[in-house]
Amino acid sequence: MTLPRILKSGLIPATRRTFARQTATRVMGDLNNTEAMREHVRPALDPTYQFNSFAILACDDDPVVREQYRPFLLSDEISKSDWIAKLELATAAKMVDTELLAQNKDRLRILVLYGSLRTRSFSKLLAYEASRILHRLGCDVRVYNPAGLPVKDDEQHDHPKVRELRELSKWSDGHVWISPEQHGNLTGVFKNQIDWIPLSTGSVRPTQGRTLAIAQVNGGSQSFNAVNSLRILGRWMRMFTIPNQSSIPQAWTHFTDADDPVEGGNRLKPSSNRDRLVDCMEELVKYTIVMRPHFDLFGDRFSEREEAKAKK
């Protein structure tokens, strides 16, 4: 057994682990600065929650919302047995149950935006997979279709697509943003949506303090340019962007064909990239549960209090 394995195995009593780690460091070097690491305690997994689904059932859902905003939904037969149904999501699922549903609190309201108008758009397909994970975790997920949204100007504030986007943003607790990378950056289709969301209208700040998960699809073999830009954009909208992020390289190789009979077709194939998408959605749910009760607290700024005082 190698030294790191021995350390992980628990064969060495806790009191002697620090000494053993220091010895290992001296012998092998410490590329990852493990010597400075805090003891990490993995939350105990509650097996009763491993494969639970808290998805909103058709009979409990608003049919108009379901029709307009949940294009990611598949038949019951598929969603009960597909790869998402088989994910072990015990910790996040338990949080959803004990901290929201069992206390009759609202489901997390998640707005999903993607950045392409192509029929078979991989950012849209990725947005749908992300939505399915969040749906299973009990979120009220709404995907906005950017088709028909005018190019940002200073006139069309009453355009139905503009109003719809703004209403969704006001409604949401958290967002998922997924853009293709084009010319080393996010797309105009994506940015145009954010440009239509005002930072504030009167006292309402539709994005401030909300949580945000980001992802991108690439034609190239690997890149993070779009997620880096999305992160900056999230900061500009005063959102809390979760640490993890997903980037799907050579996206055309990662999805099954539209007419593939397995799991309804257009599905994300198994890979470490797919696992990473799950990580991101699970993390978004955890952060949003923790942060939602404190949105107003985090939005309270010294400089703005001073400004308000001066105005009075």
Ligand SMILES: Cc1cc2nc3c(=O)[nH]c(=O)nc-3n(C[C@H](O)[C@H](O)[C@H](O)COP(=O)(O)O)c2cc1C
């Ligand atoms: C004009 C143009 C520029 C592109 N630039 C990049 C790029 O800089 N990096 C990259 O990885 N892929 C690039 N691609 C590939 C796209 O990211 C890829 O086709 C992606 O699937 C498009 O998103 P969609 O499928 O959601 O429409 C580019 C594609 C186009 C059409």
